[in-house]
Amino acid sequence: MSEFETYTCDSCNEEFSAHPSSNAAANTYCSPACETDGKGLR
Helix, strand or coil: CCCCEEEECCCCCCEEEECCCCHHHHHCCCCHHHHHHHCCCC
């Protein structure tokens, strides 16, 4: 059984797997680039 769960990226709406305790799971961004775009920092 995998410890990872599936989340949907808030910026690009693609699914990704992450550990529930990770920053990616807490922020629901699949990559630093998507987090930057999602927060309007580009």
